[in-house]
Structure formats: structure tokens, C-alpha cells
Amino acid sequence: MQVTEQEILRQLRQQGYRVTAPRRAVVSVLQSAEAWLPPDAVHARAAGICPSIGLVTVYRTLALLTELQLAQRVHWEGGCHGYALGDVGHGHHLVCQQCHKVVAFADCDLSGLVKTLESETGFRIEAHVLELVGVCPSCQA
Amino acid sequence: MQVTEQEILRQLRQQGYRVTAPRRAVVSVLQSAEAWLPPDAVHARAAGICPSIGLVTVYRTLALLTELQLAQRVHWEGGCHGYALGDVGHGHHLVCQQCHKVVAFADCDLSGLVKTLESETGFRIEAHVLELVGVCPSCQA
DNA sequence: GTACTTGCAAATAATTTGCAAATAT
DNA sequence: ATATTTGCAAATTATTTGCAAGTAC
Numbered sequence: 001m002q003v004t005e006q007e008i009l010r011q012l013r014q015q016g017y018r019v020t021a022p023r024r025a026v027v028s029v030l031q032s033a034e035a036w037l038p039p040d041a042v043h044a045r046a047a048g049i050c051p052s053i054g055l056v057t058v059y060r061t062l063a064l065l066t067e068l069q070l071a072q073r074v075h076w077e078g079g080c081h082g083y084a085l086g087d088v089g090h091g092h093h094l095v096c097q098q099c100h101k102v103v104a105f106a107d108c109d110l111s112g113l114v115k116t117l118e119s120e121t122g123f124r125i126e127a128h129v130l131e132l133v134g135v136c137p138s139c140q141a
Numbered sequence: 142m143q144v145t146e147q148e149i150l151r152q153l154r155q156q157g158y159r160v161t162a163p164r165r166a167v168v169s170v171l172q173s174a175e176a177w178l179p180p181d182a183v184h185a186r187a188a189g190i191c192p193s194i195g196l197v198t199v200y201r202t203l204a205l206l207t208e209l210q211l212a213q214r215v216h217w218e219g220g221c222h223g224y225a226l227g228d229v230g231h232g233h234h235l236v237c238q239q240c241h242k243v244v245a246f247a248d249c250d251l252s253g254l255v256k257t258l259e260s261e262t263g264f265r266i267e268a269h270v271l272e273l274v275g276v277c278p279s280c281q282a
Numbered sequence: 283g284t285a286c287t288t289g290c291a292a293a294t295a296a297t298t299t300g301c302a303a304a305t306a307t
Numbered sequence: 308a309t310a311t312t313t314g315c316a317a318a319t320t321a322t323t324t325g326c327a328a329g330t331a332c
Contacts, residue, residue: 123237
């Protein structure tokens with residue numbers, strides 16, 4: 001279910017973007033992170049792989065990945081947000097409150113709710129943001 | 142379903158907070174707004190009611206209302222966020238993409254999904270963020 | 283070789299804090 | 308009367324932009 005690093009780099013290349021050391025580093029960090037990470041954390045970890053990487057490049061790379069739907073922004077109560085690699089298209093996250101570990105899932109069946117609300121409100125519903133928050137197995141101990 | 146302005150002010154008083162002109166103005170703005178508003182927009186509108194109000198006070202009041210669960214933060218793809226009055230406890234939003242109008246709803250049945258995911262992942266799921274995005278009736282024209 | 287990328291420094295935007303003056307109770 | 312709340316200015320923090328130097332293709 002998790003997209004591989006290779007696959008992401010391939011997609012970048014395929015769409016005409018260059019595969020550079022800083023981009024590899026960012027993808028690698030997100031790929032191996034169990035958790036979502038805010039930009040500065042991505043930067044700190046990526047610097048271990050590609051020491052010359054600048055924070056600005058991290059921002060730009062995250063924006064690029066998000067635009068290509070290869071990563072997704074994770075919202076967090078309180079206004080902070082971070083990034084995690086996402087499945088192409090439609091992905092949701094289950095996030096651990098304590099360690100920020102992220103598990104992605106795609107099958108959310110909201111069609112019943114969507115239909116009910118559409119007829120009650122007259123809205124045409126086009127998208128949704130769904131995030132579940134809880135405690136992961138290892139933090140339950 | 143919408144909480145009234147009076148009710149909110151009463152709750153503030155009841156919990157030992159003072160009801161001041163700036164706070165009244167912020168509550169009034171959120172109450173009469175059909176849409177969620179970012180802090181600076183709340184400030185601009187509140188200034189029409191209480192001209193001396195400062196942006197800082199708006200931030201503080203929004204934080205207070207959120208803490209008391211009288212308002213809720215609305216997330217928006219792209220990182221921007223704003224506030225809307227919320228039902229006490231558990232509230233979700235249906236937001237119009239074009240005019241930012243917000244309709245709150247409380248009954249989301251995610252129990253099936255939650256159960257499935259809990260057994261699949263081992264997480265204990267405690268909360269969720271759910272926001273629907275669409276186009277409201279008046280913007281469909 | 284050339285166009286895309288990078289990193290730096292500086293600009294901008296968003297949010298928070300310190301503190302004396304104002305005010306709700 | 309007095310503890311809370313306000314508004315200002317300044318401090319932080321988060322994010323974006325301009326531009327010359329570097330690099331993938």
C-alpha cells in the first residue's frame with residue numbers, strides 16, 4: 001500500500017522533473033518515516049543524507065510532491081501541519097497522538113453520509129478531509 | 142442547531158470569564174457569519190462593532206472560545222485555517238469552496254470504519270477530523 | 283550546453299508575548 | 308477595589324521570493 005521511493009522518483013522523472021540529491025533525500029526521509037513530519041523535521045533528517053540541503057528546498061520539494069499527489073499534508077488540531085507520503089489519489093490518515101506515527105487508508109465509506117447531507121443542505125459535495133486520531137499499539141503500553 | 146450569541150456569552154460568564162465589548166464583537170461576528178473566517182477577517186468585521194479592538198485580542202478570544210469548545214478551527218487544504226462557532230463537543234463542517242459558507246453537522250457515523258481500522262491496525266481511535274467540501278446551493282448557479 | 287534546481291539572504295506573513303493602562307464584576 | 312482583559316509595540320515563528328551559482332540530462 002505504501003508507495004516506494006523508487007516509484008516516486010520514477011514519477012518525478014516521468015513528469016519532467018529532475019531527480020536530484022536533495023529531492024532523493026526528502027523522499028527517502030518521508031518514505032522511511034513512520035510518522036508525519038513537519039518541514040523542519042524533514043529538513044533535519046534529510047541533512048543526514050544530503051548535508052548541503054537547505055530548508056527552502058525542503059519546502060519546495062514538499063510543495064512539489066503535494067502538487068503531484070505523491071505526498072499529502074496532514075492537519076493537526078492546533079494548526080500545526082506536516083507531510084506524509086500518500087497513496088496516489090484519495091488517501092486518509094490515522095495518526096498516533098503520541099508518536100505521530102501515520103497509517104494511511106483509502107477505503108472510507110462516506111457515501112451514505114454524503115447523500116444525506118446533500119439532500120438536507122442542497123450542497124454538492126465534492127471532497128472531504130478525514131483524519132482519525134488515536135493511540136498506536138506501541139504507545140498503548 | 143446553531144448556538145446563540147446569548148448562550149455563548151452566558152457560558153463565558155459562567156466559567157469565570159468576563160464579558161467585554163471585544164469578546165461580544167468577536168462572538169457576534171462568528172454568529173452572524175455564514176462562513177468560517179480567518180482571524181484577520183474576524184478582526185476586520187469586529188472592528189465595525191467595537192472600533193478599538195486589536196488583532197491580538199481577536200487571536201486571544203478565538204483561542205479562548207476554541208478551548209471552551211464554543212468555536213472550532215476549520216482546516217482548509219493549503220494550510221489556511223479559520224474559525225466557526227461550533228456545537229458543543231463533537232462537530233463537523235461542510236464548507237463551500239467558493240464562498241466559504243459553513244454548515245455544521247454532528248451525526249457522522251464512522252463507527253463501522255473505526256471498528257474495522259482498530260482491528261486492522263491495533264490503534265485505539267479516539268477522535269477524528271472530518272470536513273466535507275463542496276459547493277453550496279447559491280454558488281451552484 | 284542549457285534549462286531546471288539549489289542555497290543563501292532577505293522579504294513577507296502569521297502568531298505570540300511583555301507590559302502599562304483600562305474595565306467588568 | 309481588584310483581578311481580568313485590552314491594545315500596542317516588539318519578538319517569534321513559519322513560509323516565500325530574488326538571484327547567482329551549481330547540476331541533471
